[in-house]
Amino acid sequence: MAEPIVKYNKVTKYFDDLQVLDEIDFEIQPGEKVALIGPSGSGKTTFARLLMMLEEITDGTIEVEGEYLWHEKDDKGNLKPASSEHQRKVRSNIGMVFQHFHLFPHMTVLQNIIEAPVTVQGRDKKEATKAGKDMLDKVGLLDKADAYPAQLSGGQKQRVAIARALVMQPKVLIFDEPTSALDPELVGEVLEVIKSIADEGEASMLLITHEMDFAKEVADRIAFFDGGKIVEDGPPSDILYNPQSERLKDFLERFMNTQ
Amino acid sequence: MVWDWSYAFDILPEIASALSVTISATVVGFILALVLGLIWTLLIRSTNKIVHHVANGIVRFIRNTPLLVQLYFIFYVFPSIGIALDPFTAGVIGLGVHYSTYLSEVFRSGIESVGPGQWEVATALNFTKRKTWTRIILPQAIPPVIPVIGNYFITMFKETPLLSAITLVEILQTAQNIGASTFRYTEPLTIVGVLFLVLSYPASLLIRRLELKIAERY
Amino acid sequence: MTFWEIIVSMLGQGLFTTIVTTILAAILALVLGFAGGLMRLSNNRFVRFIVAIYVEVFRGTSLLVQLFWIYFVLPMFGITMSALTAAVLAIGLNYGAYTSEVVRSGIQSVDKGQTEASIALNFTPAQRMRRIIIPQAFIIMLPNLGNQLIELFKSTSLVALITLTDLTYQANVLNASTLQTTEIYTALLVLYFLIAWPLTKGIQILERKLTEGRM
Ligand SMILES: Nc1ncnc2c1ncn2[C@@H]1O[C@H](COP(=O)(O)OP(=O)(O)OP(=O)(O)O)[C@@H](O)[C@H]1O
Numbered sequence: 192m193a194e195p196i197v198k199y200n201k202v203t204k205y206f207d208d209l210q211v212l213d214e215i216d217f218e219i220q221p222g223e224k225v226a227l228i229g230p231s232g233s234g235k236t237t238f239a240r241l242l243m244m245l246e247e248i249t250d251g252t253i254e255v256e257g258e259y260l261w262h263e264k265d266d267k268g269n270l271k272p273a274s275s276e277h278q279r280k281v282r283s284n285i286g287m288v289f290q291h292f293h294l295f296p297h298m299t300v301l302q303n304i305i306e307a308p309v310t311v312q313g314r315d316k317k318e319a320t321k322a323g324k325d326m327l328d329k330v331g332l333l334d335k336a337d338a339y340p341a342q343l344s345g346g347q348k349q350r351v352a353i354a355r356a357l358v359m360q361p362k363v364l365i366f367d368e369p370t371s372a373l374d375p376e377l378v379g380e381v382l383e384v385i386k387s388i389a390d391e392g393e394a395s396m397l398l399i400t401h402e403m404d405f406a407k408e409v410a411d412r413i414a415f416f417d418g419g420k421i422v423e424d425g426p427p428s429d430i431l432y433n434p435q436s437e438r439l440k441d442f443l444e445r446f447m448n449t450q
Numbered sequence: 451m452v453w454d455w456s457y458a459f460d461i462l463p464e465i466a467s468a469l470s471v472t473i474s475a476t477v478v479g480f481i482l483a484l485v486l487g488l489i490w491t492l493l494i495r496s497t498n499k500i501v502h503h504v505a506n507g508i509v510r511f512i513r514n515t516p517l518l519v520q521l522y523f524i525f526y527v528f529p530s531i532g533i534a535l536d537p538f539t540a541g542v543i544g545l546g547v548h549y550s551t552y553l554s555e556v557f558r559s560g561i562e563s564v565g566p567g568q569w570e571v572a573t574a575l576n577f578t579k580r581k582t583w584t585r586i587i588l589p590q591a592i593p594p595v596i597p598v599i600g601n602y603f604i605t606m607f608k609e610t611p612l613l614s615a616i617t618l619v620e621i622l623q624t625a626q627n628i629g630a631s632t633f634r635y636t637e638p639l640t641i642v643g644v645l646f647l648v649l650s651y652p653a654s655l656l657i658r659r660l661e662l663k664i665a666e667r668y
Numbered sequence: 669m670t671f672w673e674i675i676v677s678m679l680g681q682g683l684f685t686t687i688v689t690t691i692l693a694a695i696l697a698l699v700l701g702f703a704g705g706l707m708r709l710s711n712n713r714f715v716r717f718i719v720a721i722y723v724e725v726f727r728g729t730s731l732l733v734q735l736f737w738i739y740f741v742l743p744m745f746g747i748t749m750s751a752l753t754a755a756v757l758a759i760g761l762n763y764g765a766y767t768s769e770v771v772r773s774g775i776q777s778v779d780k781g782q783t784e785a786s787i788a789l790n791f792t793p794a795q796r797m798r799r800i801i802i803p804q805a806f807i808i809m810l811p812n813l814g815n816q817l818i819e820l821f822k823s824t825s826l827v828a829l830i831t832l833t834d835l836t837y838q839a840n841v842l843n844a845s846t847l848q849t850t851e852i853y854t855a856l857l858v859l860y861f862l863i864a865w866p867l868t869k870g871i872q873i874l875e876r877k878l879t880e881g882r883m
Pocket residue numbers: 206209211229230231232233234235236237238
């Protein structure tokens with residue numbers, strides 16, 4: 192097997208006294224699409240936010256392309272907390288799409304998309320604009336380039352947010368329940384976009400979702416979270432149709448009943 | 451006669467010409483207040499505990515002491531440590547420093563009104579700290595508080611007569627000088643009051659309009 | 669003089685005058701503010717107009733100019749008064765104008781449903797105001813009123829300029845006679861801070877007590 196692009200080593204996370212993640216080991220291969228499922232409060236979001244460096248890691252390490260994300264080696268080879276330069280360098284491989292989009296309200300759609308390529312990556316503005324427009328075309332919103340976020344529907348906002356993340360050419364793209372803030376009739380258009388990216392993309396994906404059918408369709412692997420641990424991890428068919436643990440069985444059963 | 455129109459018209463040009471001092475003190479003082487106010491806000495937000503507490507303490511002290519006394523302090527005490535300032539400079543520094551503490555509070559509230567999601571997405575897009583501030587946070591934090599900032603500008607304008615206490619010849623001091631030489635205070639002091647009203651009232655109406663416009667957008 | 673002696677000699681007369689001026693002016697401002705704020709909401713256009721004029725004139729001109737006008741110009745019209753009276757009047761009128769706006773917007777921000785519920789319960793308009801609206805509005809106004817009290821306290825330093833013997837005036841006198849400029853004005857700043865800061869804190873605590881469980 193190739194070198195994993197993301198590797199969690201005994202990752203532990205506490206919020207004060209509350210343990211949310213318990214010594215998790217986990218890998219994502221280049222290009223692999225992994226879905227995370229599990230009950231509410233099981234730690235999926237926290238798990239993903241650690242990779243985006245939005246929460247402080249309590250214990251353990253995360254590697255991205257063989258480099259530590261939260262740590263650096265000092266002269267003697269010991270791990271020490273990473274400098275912010277090091278963090279930014281490693282983090283540049285990761286992108287994220289949020290549940291609540293978080294578009295920049297003071298910028299047009301196109302500005303939203305080219306802001307980071309230009310100011311963060313230092314790309315040429317013309318080139319970034321062209322890349323941004325291609326991306327908008329891909330998510331079907333080229334005609335909204337000059338609109339402001341407030342003028343868009345939720346589904347359109349999320350498609351812009353996806354384009355904004357993609358234009359940075361991340362090697363790993365995190366989606367945290369990208370459709371759960373949307374009205375039901377808008378979910379389809381966003382899932383379609385994510386599916387098309389998954390189909391063509393070399394980028395790895397970490398997809399937190401409650402849409403089981405979608406997870407099955409898109410993911411190469413599904414990991415089931417419960418109580419701060421990954422209880423089962425395998426191909427979608429195994430996880431969804433041949434669950435081993437009682438907890439996953441329970442979860443799927445309850446899930447089917449509420450559908 | 452209690453009110454002498456021809457006298458009033460005689461002295462009007464002299465008082466009005468001192469308006470330039472009043473207005474330039476306001477403008478320069480306000481620019482200082484804006485810059486310093488933003489600096490306080492950023493220092494107070496610092497994760498360094500010492501920086502945070504020192505900045506907080508200074509702002510608190512300035513806010514809880516009178517501008518007039520601060521002006522005396524700058525004008526009369528600074529020379530003893532080798533900084534002799536002319537009345538205009540001392541006055542502008544006093545106004546700027548005093549109002550910076552109010553503006554710092556305004557900036558703080560503006561910044562806090564930008565949701566945590568914007569900070570997170572800036573991290574996710576790998577913005578540097580500096581770019582996060584200049585490109586994402588401040589452009590959202592400032593526009594909604596512009597009316598409040600405008601109101602402080604007017605308030606500061608109306609406090610400039612205090613600068614007469616450190617011998618700056620602005621419009622109030624000019625009026626008093628005229629009064630002292632003619633023994634008539636009614637017309638000069640009334641003219642000063644009317645000038646303030648005539649300038650600040652329309653300005654405050656303008657800001658109210660701006661406020662409605664901005665409320666519409668956000 | 670030592671730093672301590674300077675403080676003590678300013679404290680006597682000066683502190684007393686500063687505090688008396690603050691209290692009297694604050695009372696006047698509060699009375700005018702509530703009267704003005706309520707009148708601003710009156711159905712009578714003339715009443716509203718009069719209050720609007722009062723508010724705009726006193727907000728639109730400078731406090732120091734008002735103070736001088738009351739102290740130096742009113743005597744020309746045969747109205748003479750002591751420096752203390754002039755000080756209380758000027759500061760009270762000025763802050764009253766600001767307070768009336770606080771009162772007005774506080775009352776206006778009480779939920780319309782409260783008025784409708786009181787009408788449904790057959791309260792008279794006066795009962796409605798006194799028993800239902802104002803108690804709720806007051807809590808909304810508190811932070812603003814507290815801020816204004818601090819500002820009012822600081823503004824009493826201006827009365828030194830009409831020769832009222834407050835803290836600032838005493839400092840100026842002392843400065844002229846001893847030339848210990850640095851010590852005197854440092855002590856003066858510290859004194860004001862030592863009054864204003866606990867006052868700020870006290871108001872915040874009061875605010876928390878009063879709003880507990882209500883908002
Ligand atoms: N910032 C925080 N401070 C304290 N506790 C937190 C914080 N963020 C999350 N938690 C707690 O951590 C636990 C895991 O939360 P997390 O959001 O990772 O779960 P999740 O699996 O994403 O749930 P959901 O499906 O509802 O999104 C929960 O008990 C939550 O209350």
